[in-house]
Amino acid sequence: DAGITQSPRYKITETGRQVTLMCHQTWSHSYMFWYRQDLGHGLRLIYYSAAADITDKGEVPDGYVVSRSKTENFPLTLESATRSQTSVYFCASSESRQGQRSYGYTFGSGTRLTVV
């Protein structure tokens, strides 16, 4: 099905482990984003990407690594998970055309990550 999908939906991992959250979109949108949302807080931007092989840090990038070798995929890796990274992670994509009105984001359903 077309859209943006995140996997897994739920993940429990131990402190110090490496874990990768997957995000896949079928629209060939240029921009992709990773946000985290903690209980009682808004969404905070971790990393974003304007195109394949172009990534940049957001508001809270420490402890995370991203890559974008293909336009449709934007995996987020926690190199050594910590309890403070327990959160719900949302991936989003957006198409923005130069010189024209930019469009809204479409978000995935989220990955609920618990680090024990």
Add this chain to the structure above:
Amino acid sequence: DAKTTQPPSMDCAEGRAANLPCNHSTISGNEYVYWYRQIHSQGPQYIIHGLKNNETNEMASLIITEDRKSSTLILPHATLRDTAVYYCIVRPRRSGTASKLTFGTGTRLQVTL
């Protein structure tokens, strides 16, 4: 990026119009006003956006004041399924660069019977 101010919570009776205000007094001329909502545990959902003219789509209407310092999102006939957190976001239009959305804490709208 311009900062937005929204009331933390609002109630609305089902079937009535829900009017959600947003203040963005420092908005600049090339910045759009976007509205998203997040229903419990789901990813945020795009609702509507505008620059200076009022906008309407199948979900809602967006009224932007003439000086663009504030706006109101209108859900004309609220239902229980509209219970959610609503985010008002000001987003600059920068061609050629990733135009990031910065989420605040939003307004928690509770629709009641």
